[in-house]
Amino acid sequence: MGATALRNKPAPVSAPNDAIVEVRGICKTYGNVEALRGVDLDFPRGKLTSLLGPSGCGKTTLLKIIAGLIEADAGTVTIDGKPVKGPGPERAFVFQDFALMPWATVLRNVAFGLELRRRARAEREEIARRYIAQVGLAGFEDKYPHELSGGMRQRVGLARALSVDAEVLLLDEPFSAVDEQNRRKFQEDLIRLRTQENKTFIFVTHSIEEAVYISDRIVLLSPRPGRVSRIIEPEIDRSGDPDRIHRDKHYLDTVEEIWQGLKQYVE
Amino acid sequence: MATNIRLEGEAGGLALPLRRDAVGWQDRPILLRLISIALFAAIWEIAGLIPVSFAFPTFSDTLVAFFGLLADGSLPSAYLSTLQPLVVGVVLSAFLGVGIGTICGLSRTGEWLIVPVFIVLQSAPVAAFIPLVTFVYGIGMTAKVLAVMILALPVIVLNTYKAVRNVNGSLLSMCRSFLGTRWQSISKIILPDASPVIFAGLRLGVAAGFVGVVLAELLITPTGIGDVITFHRSRADYAEMYATIASIIALSTLTLVFLQWVEVRVFRPEKRGR
Numbered sequence: 106m107g108a109t110a111l112r113n114k115p116a117p118v119s120a121p122n123d124a125i126v127e128v129r130g131i132c133k134t135y136g137n138v139e140a141l142r143g144v145d146l147d148f149p150r151g152k153l154t155s156l157l158g159p160s161g162c163g164k165t166t167l168l169k170i171i172a173g174l175i176e177a178d179a180g181t182v183t184i185d186g187k188p189v190k191g192p193g194p195e196r197a198f199v200f201q202d203f204a205l206m207p208w209a210t211v212l213r214n215v216a217f218g219l220e221l222r223r224r225a226r227a228e229r230e231e232i233a234r235r236y237i238a239q240v241g242l243a244g245f246e247d248k249y250p251h252e253l254s255g256g257m258r259q260r261v262g263l264a265r266a267l268s269v270d271a272e273v274l275l276l277d278e279p280f281s282a283v284d285e286q287n288r289r290k291f292q293e294d295l296i297r298l299r300t301q302e303n304k305t306f307i308f309v310t311h312s313i314e315e316a317v318y319i320s321d322r323i324v325l326l327s328p329r330p331g332r333v334s335r336i337i338e339p340e341i342d343r344s345g346d347p348d349r350i351h352r353d354k355h356y357l358d359t360v361e362e363i364w365q366g367l368k369q370y371v372e
Numbered sequence: 373m374a375t376n377i378r379l380e381g382e383a384g385g386l387a388l389p390l391r392r393d394a395v396g397w398q399d400r401p402i403l404l405r406l407i408s409i410a411l412f413a414a415i416w417e418i419a420g421l422i423p424v425s426f427a428f429p430t431f432s433d434t435l436v437a438f439f440g441l442l443a444d445g446s447l448p449s450a451y452l453s454t455l456q457p458l459v460v461g462v463v464l465s466a467f468l469g470v471g472i473g474t475i476c477g478l479s480r481t482g483e484w485l486i487v488p489v490f491i492v493l494q495s496a497p498v499a500a501f502i503p504l505v506t507f508v509y510g511i512g513m514t515a516k517v518l519a520v521m522i523l524a525l526p527v528i529v530l531n532t533y534k535a536v537r538n539v540n541g542s543l544l545s546m547c548r549s550f551l552g553t554r555w556q557s558i559s560k561i562i563l564p565d566a567s568p569v570i571f572a573g574l575r576l577g578v579a580a581g582f583v584g585v586v587l588a589e590l591l592i593t594p595t596g597i598g599d600v601i602t603f604h605r606s607r608a609d610y611a612e613m614y615a616t617i618a619s620i621i622a623l624s625t626l627t628l629v630f631l632q633w634v635e636v637r638v639f640r641p642e643k644r645g646r
Binding site: 265 | 553
């Protein structure tokens with residue numbers, strides 16, 4: 106437990122001067138279901154923060170509020186001090202169901218964010234090719250989504266988010282529709298990618314192992330109403346062989362500890 | 373109209389980007405279609421030889437009559453006059469229909485105001501309106517164009533409306549999150565996503581347009597194809613009559629095949645060669 110810094114207070118934590126995303130007092134109610142109540146959170150620049158919790162804890166709702174895709178009933182979200190009023194160029198979203206256009210090739214799908222920003226075709230395709238190669242899909246530029254496996258489709262979604270050069274990447278359970286083997290490979294690639302791209306990641310997941318494996322910081326949310334129950338910073342060395350992490354003692358301890366904490370919410 | 377759209381098969385877990393299916397007789401649609409046409413012609417020939425009715429010519433007689441009509445110029449000149457109201461009516465219906473349908477799909481007000489009218493029109497026996505159209509617009513070109521549109525427009529509007537209303541919500545929020553404008557989301561997401569259902573409506577609409585123009589020519593004034601059919605019926609030239617009827621069916625089918633080709637070419641390239 107020693108290497109795992111624990112904070113039991115849901116209050117905004119540490120490094121206030123270098124939080125890129127600040128969430129203050131967010132509330133959201135759907136009909137008579139209270140999805141989020143008074144959520145305060147800071148997301149430090151350049152870190153990967155996971156929002157982890159059982160289904161119904163409002164983690165995807167919180168992510169979509171940060172993305173500007175859903176409006177909160179109360180509270181504010183600021184990015185670099187500027188309040189969020191809708192989607193913005195400094196944020197890019199990776200969708201759980203990939204959200205790829207079936208009628209467009211991999212290249213056009215990846216370049217689509219730039220196409221919407223009316224960048225010249227040659228320019229946006231050059232950028233797209235670079236990111237397609239970076240997510241390991243070189244050679245698949247002219248394929249259509251139905252010709253790809255689930256894991257490859259999500260790589261396209263990730264390349265699309267990377268290519269608009271946003272500072273904050275928002276990932277909504279990106280691996281939940283990907284099979285187990287591909288998911289593990291993808292997680293390893295994400296760790297590698299993070300060393301190349303100096304971006305802030307906000308990652309929604311319901312998998313404890315996944316959260317501990319890839320995150321610098323894990324925000325545990327409790328359900329009904331969704332609120333921050335704990336923040337954990339697993340201090341795991343991810344520089345070496347990614348397979349080693351799965352056998353790392355801190356990794357295993359942290360997973361176990363989070364499970365003990367979340368158990369009470371699982372019926 | 374046989375299409376060879378197969379169910380989208382997941383390439384089984386890991387990356388197996390291209391599947392090359394074994395080529396069997398099922399995978400040769402052109403051959404299959406030719407066999408089907410040949411079979412139909414053979415059955416027609418036999419039925420004509422029995423004969424089913426004294427007014428039912430054989431396939432070969434009909435074919436001879438067809439070339440006769442082509443040679444004496446009566447069929448080409450008939451089509452020249454039939455195609456005018458047909459083309460004008462179908463083109464107007466296609467653009468108006470997709471436009472109106474898109475507006476209805478996008479706006480609640482449009483939906484409440486316009487959709488009920490077309491639901492009534494679609495379920496009404498529209499041929500009964502044609503005398504009314506003649507009464508108001510006379511027997512000229514306008515009346516015939518209107519007859520085509522009354523039949524073609526409702527199905528195009530309603531299909532477009534349904535397709536736009538049921539557009540993939542996830543793609544819409546993707547477009548929004550990557551800063552797409554309203555117009556971009558319509559042109560780059562909604563219309564391509566809706567295009568298969570819109571085109572299904574267009575195919576039905578064009579087919580209905582053919583019905584409309586023939587009805588108009590039979591009911592309003594005998595011109596064009598309607599005239600050729602009426603004329604040969606009155607002279608008991610049944611082979612010529614059947615040849616004319618078969619030719620307009622063939623033209624309608626070819627138009628629909630062309631429409632499908634346009635759809636796959638322009639809007640859904642991923643379905644090409646599948």
